[in-house]
Amino acid sequence: MWKNIASTFLTLAVVLLIAVAALVAWGKTQYTGPGPAQVAQCVQVARGASLSAVSKTLAEQGAISNAYIFRTGADAAGKSRDLKFGSYLVPPQSSMEDIVGVITAGGPSTCGTEVIYRVGVRADSVVLRDINPETGAYEERVKYDPATEQVPEAIAKAEEQADARLRVAIAEGVTSWQVVEGLKRADFLSGDVGSVPAEGTLAPDSYEVAKGADRAALLAEMEQRQSAILQTAWDARPFGLPYENPEQALIMASIVEKETGIPDERATVASVFVNRLEQGMRLETDPTVIYGVTEGRGVLDRGLRRSELSRRTDWNTYQIDGLPKTPIANPGRAAIEAALNPAETDYVFFVADGTGGHQFSRTLEEHNAAVARWREIEAQQGSGG
Structure with a gap:
């Protein structure tokens, strides 16, 4: 009789082990397999939220199929206490494993x-x-x-x-x-x-x-x-630029920033001003004159007057040699990098070309012709032609 009981118990234990193994395998498949969401989901983790609360919310919004499996998988991966506050966009059919990785890695919020x-x-x-x-x-x-x-x-x-x-x-x-x-x-x-x-x-x-x-x-x-x-751009600068210190490079970067909104032009514009400095020419750039008028307190919603162009200030580069006293704006990273990595050109002039960009010139004769073309464009625009 004891043999029969032992045999029956052993059989039940084997069946139970097989069932548990199957259940674990199924749970793992659920955890690592594609999720139920057919569209991208915005997964939000509130400050101080528990894994239980987050898993419940995810299940309610259809991002995961089973909150218990989600929590169990996160715990098994050692990430149950690593939740990071934020809102995260996860792709369609993201697995529970993928979502756990996103909400525990942190970083900038990407949705919400x-x-x-x-x-x-x-x-x-x-x-x-x-x-x-x-x-x-x-x-x-x-x-x-x-x-x-x-x-x-x-x-x-x-x-x-x-x-x-x-x-x-x-x-x-x-x-x-x-x-x-x-x-x-x-x-x-x-x-x-x-x-x-x-x-x-x-x-x-x-x-x-x-x-x-x-x-x-x-x-x-x-x-x-x-x-x-x-500092990073200054440390990586090439040899021979006409700046005595990083502050002078920042001044140049601010001029480049105000002279062009075309990303591909920044380095060329910088080359024009670097060439002028190296040749002892005045920079003669309108944005510096404008800053001398406004001192950065607002926008000058009109053209410069002749009296302003001829009035000497610490920023009027038509009247002073070299760089102005201070930057004339806060330049972005690209303008700073352009000022410290100007293109290699022999341009010393530029003027608007009517497309939003500029025509660059090597000689005064070329520049005068470009200016004449720009005046024609201005006249046509003014007459509605």
Whole structure:
């Protein structure tokens, strides 16, 4: 009898082991295999969220098929305590394993709702946008001008959402005064700014911030980034450039930034000004004159007057030799790199060509002909031709 009992028990144990093995294999397949979502999913992890809460949310939105398997797999991989706050876009049919990898790796958020305060050269704007999971592209929902308009209700509500991202975006070519004025109007920031940072020392970039972030601390981060960008470019510069120090390179970069918005032209524009410096010519560039008029406090919405071109200031490169006293804006990384890696040309002149770009010339005769063509284009545009 005991033999029969032992045999039966052994059989049941074997069957049970086989069943457990099959269940484990099935669970592993569920964990590593394609997920149920047929479109991209925006997976959000709240600050301090537990794996249990996240797995429940994922199951409810159809990103995973089984919350228990998701938690078990994450625990087995040793990642159950590694959740990183943020919003992450995951592709269609992403496996549970893939999703665990995304939400525990962290990094910049790639989806969800975000409010962006954009400090621009001509105007600031605040934009509410969120991602369309089907296309993976951000779509603008609401936009307003903080200098002239009231905060739309949708943006005010979004700023209060715990999972919404707040971002400050600084355009290339803005002045430090414009940045400070913009940050003062950003009502989701806090704290006093103090003095305006030195011109050119703020890095145009996108900065993710928390609600209530300190304005002065944000400006300090901008200065740190710009300093690092400039130092890296300075250390990698070729031999023989006409700059005595990184600050002079930054001044040149700001001029390049204001002279062209065409990425492919930056290095050529830089070469023109470098060639002029090396030949003892004056830079004679309008943006420096404009800065002498405005000192970076706003935009000059008119043409330069003859009296302004002839008035000597520390920035009027028609009247002074060499570089102006300070940068005339905050140049971006590309302009800094162009100033420190100018193209090898023998150009010393350039003028607008009517396409948004410039015509570059080696001689005054070539330049005068290019200017005449530009005048014709201006006349045709003025007459509607």
